[in-house]
Amino acid sequence: MLEDVLAEDKAEYNWAGNLRYSAAEIAHPSSLEELRALVAAAPSVRAVGTRHSFNDIADSSALMVSLEKLSSAPVLDEAALIVTVDAGMRYGELAGFLAEHGYALHNLASLPHISVAGAVATATHGSGDRNGNLATAVAALELVTADGDVLRVDRSSPDFNGMVVSLGAVGIFTRITLEIEADYEVRQDVFTGVPWSSVEENFDAITSAAYSVSIFSSLAGPEASQVWLKSRTDADLPYAGKAGFFGGSAAVEPLHPLPGISAVSCSEQMGVPGSWSDRLSHFRLAFTPSNGDELQSEYLVERSSAVAAIRILRGMSAEIAPLLQICEIRTIARDDLWLSSSYGRESVGLHFTWKPRQAEVEALLSRIEAALAPLRPRPHWGKLFTLERPQLQELYPRFGDFSDLARRMDPQGTFVNPFLKRNVLG
Template identity: 50%
Template sequence: MDMIEHSAHAPSARRQNWARNITFAARRLHTPASVAELQEIVAGGSAIRALGTGHSFNTVADTDGELVSVAGLPRAVEIDRAARTATVSAGLRFGEFTGELHRNGLALHNLGSLPHISVAGACATGTHGSGVTNRALAGAVRAMEFVTADGTLAKTGRGDADFPGSVVSLGALGVVTRLTLDLVPAFEIQQWVYEGLPQEQLLDRFDEVMTEAYSVSLFTSWRDDPIDQVWLKRRIGGSGPGTAPRRWLGATLADGPRHPVPGMPARHCTEQQGAPGSWHARLPHFRLEFTPSNGEELQSEYFVDRCDAAAAYASLDRVRERIAPLLQIGEIRTVAADDLWLSPAQGRDSVAFHFTWVPDGAAVAPVVGAIEEALAPFAARPHWGKVFTTPPGTLRGLYDHYADFERLTERLDPVGTFRNDFLMRHFPRAADGAEGEKAVG
């Protein structure tokens, strides 16, 4: 099963997300072919939500009104080499334009594990890649264009008062049509996989492990003491491609390509074993031409301050017997701090603990609760697009600008055109009335 390709679907059909754990309640799915058509749809609607590639695992995109996909808007990739920016249409998947950037000698600073996700959806939910100096994907956004509740085409850019609250916005402010992204000079990467990193090495030398490469991902089943796999994505410097020792901190270099999920084919993954490749062909874990799995999974993820990484890991280790039976694989990554109000890495360099579950929501829910309890001392912020049960009141205390974001949504969407149950639960308004009170409860 591939990611949702909205342009290929009839507008009246019901849709499910990629994981098939959410069936969208919308009565209609619009796929406008122009910005003017999108403006008309939004201005004439009373309940609108933007739908990306469907890779969220909760109801953040759901609505009982109307869904809008921008995947059918005219394709745009406008590269400004002098300014080192690219302005791209919001519905593009990363894998559909990163090659063009590379051919022009430019790159994004970071990429997520999947090139299949849309640029607007990834930025709106705080999705990220890995690297101690690499901000989440939304950190590259310099400016954005979006359709507001009255159909106006609005713009905001870095330096504007509203900008920090507008990028990771959960679709609450409007339907994004274009984003301008900061770029860096193109670079190449070698990817190496090590197996069996001893837990004591990770806990004693966490920063050393996570700074070993430009991007580092740790994969663990939480079943045994060692970390199952360490994926090191090293930038190739002026001296050209390097080599990797067979042993590193007690881990062993893999003798062939690996997939992070046991039993899944490694051909779905980006090339390993030190083969040099462009940034966009190595920073993701998975290749665009393959679906990384069949969608039969759930995901959760929590961000804590990087200085608490070892203590947070140890706390999770104490509940591993509850985690392991329902887990397909866990991943640990670092994300650099940013200043975006709802970014899970806002204001603090972070480590993200990710969990890919078996597709059994009822069984997973209490384990998610146990993880949240274990991470509560570390002010863990959940990924907005994944499965979590953190109460809204707790979330409010985890973000410095929660109230600022609420005021921004009330100003830009006073009648609640873009509000859904998810937003009413987490950002309640008095105007939501009985429905809002029910959602919060």
């Protein structure tokens, strides 16, 4: 019975503690049939993953469902080089499974703790000039639609590129099929004190120096504090083990992106080779990377605008510094997913980890968005931003097509919540 599925799990906070969900209860179906019944009976429902979103994208005033109990082993298809997983599985767990079987994903996000469905639906990404975000690996989807039916789609299906990064608007993902490749090893080298003048003059050379590159900084002062290079050992390693990097120096010990914090929770550094599953993320699955007392936002601009964006942000450093913990800059390859923040353009992500002072952060975000407006910044869907539908629809060429798709698949608005009304559907 549905009453048995509705757990004692009452309305709770997200991971950062900055948002209390408005739903009266969170259901934990343990089978696909239970989920279908819940969705068919609910006037309004949203799925919640690992609760790592910093805004109300997953919130619902009626019912929220967690897929944690929909758990089965991943299914490998070695001939087709794909793996099918439950939507609620965490990337770190999937990475461990694939590595054990001799396979890999093309990319991982900074945190391995996030769910596959949540990351895919919001175009969450890792880094790399030639690496698309995590959603670009999706080859097929299974989802429960608003009437409780099960729909299976793949790349041959109409509107597939609109269904992948769908913000929960077209249905609840239950199973996701991802492309995989042969296992590979990665080494991680960290350099400190790279001058901003060198970053601006050599941006392309710096971001192409390894498979995945991250630049960390407070944005104040003449230098970027750290540059992390994640290099595949089956490729050229031009900076592996080098003492210098574009005016910076090799770190002499493992580092956390934030100064003065132990690197014990970070993936292994100092050039020690290891599985991609233990190196592509910044943090280890076995550790909680922080206590959650932080806020995050991110804007993606076209790669050709990277230096202009950096100069704008550094020009605002006096405003930004009092609220900032760290800024991370990295590149993401273009894709064809309608609401992906890298749709149709090579991108640079400008990621901010803020102190937990939300009113002040949101006031600052509106000024950052205004300053970056000529560069057409697209916000990460799962993080804090103040742009709303009129501005957002100008940033995505397929925005109208997506709105039409969402209304066609969910004519009664079962999956519509305040976030979608405010930002996408009106």
